[in-house]
Amino acid sequence: MPSAHMSYSVGAVSMQASKKHRNHRNAVPTGEPGNHFVPQNYQPVHTLCSTDGTQIGNNTLATELQYCTLESSSATSGCNTAYNSPSTLSFSPTTSSPISNQDCQSENTYGSPISVSCITEDPDDLRHKLKELETAMLGPDSDDIVDSIESALHSHLTLEPEKWLQAMDIPRGDLKQTLIACAQAMEEKNNMVAEWLVAELRQMVSVSGDPIQRLGAYMVEGLVARLSRTGSSIYKALRCKEPPSADLLSYMQILFEVCPYYKFGYLxxxxxxxxAFKGENRVHIIDFQIAMGSQWVTLIQALAARPGGPPHVRITGVDDSVSAYARGGGLDIVGRRLTQFAKSLGVPLEFHPAVMSASEIQLGDLCVQPGEALAVNFAYQLHHLPDESVDTTNHRDRLLRMVKRLHPKVVALVEQESNTNTSPFVPRFVETLSYYTAVFESIDVTLPRDSKERINAEQHCLARDIVNMIACEGAERVERHELLGKWRSRFTMAGFSPVPLSPLVNATIKSLLEKYSEHYRLEERDGALYLGWKNRALVVSCAWR
Structure with a gap:
């Protein structure tokens, strides 16, 4: 690895210098292993900073060493180490990748510590600083020392990444494999190679290119955020300059129309x-992410047409901040819309808002009444809840156990069929690349590549999730998908049993897909329905009680 190679090169230089200047009249033993010598007036870097970061003394060389050390890429505790200033993101269709936007300030005001890979951008300045270091430590006649260090730096900054790519057998220009190679370099803490690959990747991606180029643009920003340890800030910054709520709503509507994923889940x-509501006179639906309430329009229509008349309907809607922003207001907007629509069809409907996140919900917040047939809806929501790998509270399983105590007639689950919850970084990166390649390909057959609407929809509705999965860890990573097999285990442990889906549901979905590309695939397996693009399953729907 480059970092190990650099340590060896500098160490060898130090040993050579120690032997050459063992009797230097201004040098004293350091007492360290190897019997190194330093000038009598040399002051170690760590003594130049107080515990509050205040510099002590006026030694120019020492001050430079504080910010530019050859032996360590990590910051010294308590020192005013130089940091990269973070930039938050906006996206432009005229650029090859997302660009920095200084108008939106991030909460995280630091990036990666300065390391050997960013000693200086000016070669002449580098030579000057090395000469000062050489003169102070070794005397005025050691040009070979500078040449040795510069040679090591040049080797790591230019040759190592190329050799690394060749060793990985990655053809130059292969975007997919270069993305994966960059992720692997980060996982191995090979930041010098990762930075070089990021520079290469920026020349290969475009928000108006083919599907892998467009996806690559957002994945590169996720890699950059992870490399600079500003993942959470970049993730938040993608919402820092969100479009007006009406525009964001229109972007969501674009995805809703051009892809069948949401319609499949809702139907x-x-x-x-x-x-489950057949023959029931009073029904109650608890929707743990009601968004705009669009899902319930078709159900209200179906209940209105029921022989014998519609039941009395109550809907409890749990809010989320993204939907609230897109609506331009609170849940009262959803309540008015649904009650007015139901009234026009002769369906008595009450709406109960629960303005809190799903992880905060308690039994008393749901207002369940005796004599109601209860249905619970988890559509694209449960994967946002932290599980036991994030928090000992394990809201994911806690919520399922709480719902089971309500004795619902049915619980509907719709989730993305992807495995990004507890996967290590590189497998998670590869899974994200595979999953969203299929999503971007499916969008590509409907909207032209130069479509501003498509660019905005992908940027504002998909990019933030992609960045979160790549750049963030721990509680800050909120996009945590699981495969149906894992969801099945969680529901079973909570006491639920699977409910077979009606053949009518399958027929309805098949009719829906006739309006879309022939590359969409519908499969019924083990009591669940899978919707996919070509050979990749993307969404799964099933029911429990």
Whole structure:
């Protein structure tokens, strides 16, 4: 690895210098292993900073060493180490990748510590600083020392990445493999190679290119955020200059129309709920992410057409901040819309808002009443809740156990069929690349590549999730998808049993897909419905009780 190679080179130089100047009249033993000598007036770097970061003394060389050390890429505790100033992101269709936007300040005001890979951008300045270091430590006649160090630096800054790519057998220009190689370099803490690959990748991506180029643009920003340890700030910054709420709503609507993923989830869940409500006079739906409430329009229509008349309907909607912003207001907007629509169809409907996140919900917040047939809806929501790998509270399983105590007639689950929850970084990166390649390809067949609407929809509705999965860890990583097999285990442990989906649901979805590309695939397996693009399953829907 370059870092190990650099330590060896500098160490060898130090040993050579120690032997050459053992009897230097201004040198004294350091007492360290190897019997190194330093000038009598030399002051160690760590003594130049107080515990509050205040510089002590006026030694120019020592001050430079504080910010530019050859032997360590980590910051010294308590020192005013130089940091990269972070930039937050906006995206422009005229650039090859997302660009920095200084108008939006991040909460995280630091990046990676200065390391050997960023000693100086000016070669002449580098030579000057090395000469000062050489003169102070070794005397005025050691040009070979500078040449040795410069040679090592040049080797690591230019040759190592190329050799590293060749060793990985990655053809130059292969965007997918270069993205994966960059992720592997970061995982191995090979930041010098990672930085070089990021520079290469920026020349290969474009928000108006083919699907892998567009996806690559957002994945590169995720890699940059992870490399600079500003993942959480970049993730938040993607919302720092969100478009007006009406525009954001229109971007969501674009994805809703051009891809069948949301319609598939809503129709399949509604089919399971309608089946459970047969013959019931009072029904209650708890939606843990109600968003705009669009899912319930078709169900209200179905209940209105039910023989014998519609039941009395209550809907409890749990809010989320993104939907609230897109709506331009609180849940009262959703409540008015649904009650007015139901009234126009002769369906009595009450709406109960629960203005809190799903992880905060308690039984008393749901207002369940005796005599109601209860249905619970988890559509694209549960993967946002932290599980046992993030927090000992384990809200993911806690919520399922709480819902089970309500004795619902049906629980509808719709989730992305992807494995990014507890996967290590590189497998998670590869999974994200595979999953969203299929998503971007499916968008590509509907909207032209130079479409401003498509660029905005991908930027504002997909990019933030991608960056979060790549750049963030721990509680800050909120996009934590699991495969159906894992969801099945969680529901079973909470006491639920699977409910077969009605054949009518399958037929309805098949009819829906006739309006879209022939590359969409519908598969019923083990009591669940899978919607995919070509050979990649993307969304799964199932029911429990």
């Amino acid at each position: 399949s869940a509604n089919g399971a709920i309608a089946e």
